[in-house]
Amino acid sequence: MSMSAGAADTQLSATELAARMNSMQQDGTSFIRLRMEIQQPPGNAQSTLQVQIKQRRTKSATEVVYQILWPKDRAGEAVLLRKTDRQGASGSLLSPPDTLRQLGAAQMRETLFGSSLSYADVVENFFAWEHQTLVGTETMQRAQCLILESKPGRSDSSIYTSVRSWVDARRLVPLRVEKYVSSGRLARRIDTTRVVFNDGHHLPASMMVYDTQKNSATEFDGSNIKRSVNFDASTFTPEGLKQAAPPGSKSD
DSSP states (O other), X not given: OOEXXXXXXXXXXXXXXHHHHHHHHOOEEEEEEEEEEEESSTTSEEEEEEEEEEEXXXXXXXXXXXXXXXXXXGTTOEEEEEEESSSOOEEEEEETTTEEEEEOGGGTTSBGGGSSOBHHHHHOXXXXXXXXXXXXXEEETTEEEEEEEEXXXXXXXXXXXXXXXXXXXXXXXXXXXXXXXXXXXXXXXXXXXXXXXXXXXXXXXEEEEEETTTTEEEEEEEEEEEXXXXXXXXXXXXXXXXXXXXXXXXTO
């Protein structure tokens, strides 16, 4: 996800803060290369993947493609995830060379390439949920944060019942996100470990994702972040999962 730069007011209401964060989620197209280190238990490296992400996020739809580039024995594995205002989350999972599995709402709890991140986490925008409440403030990483609690309304589908976000009040970047299930138990925690300034935007470039139910963690270390890129018409289709070439920039 990507966040815009700009001054933030610590006196923002919950509705105003959520609206700003929601708008920043709808940031158009982007391309990211990253390293995923899967740890189980946390701190014990199990496997490392080199992955590229192609994404298009607008007010009406979110479309994201993850493709494994390395190691060689997993190269070509890819997943397309999509969520629109009118439909829930869905997707397609490609196992080379041509095995395609369809993903529906029931599969959104499954994990992305065996990491600590679920498919739902990739496409879900909890800042757009109906219920938003400020529940406190806290200093984190030497930044003053507003703690925003988000809960889905009747029209919001999610595998979670509430999400708490520690939002850096100056850069408008979530430095921590905690996601809870119906039992009230913490299911996932996402800590931003590195923020970069790119193309006029503050972006969370590296994160640690903890799956408390499976006692696992995954480090996402992003690089080569490009915004406002051109994608081929087939990119966000099942057929496009087979194409690993990076997109061109609009400025090309």
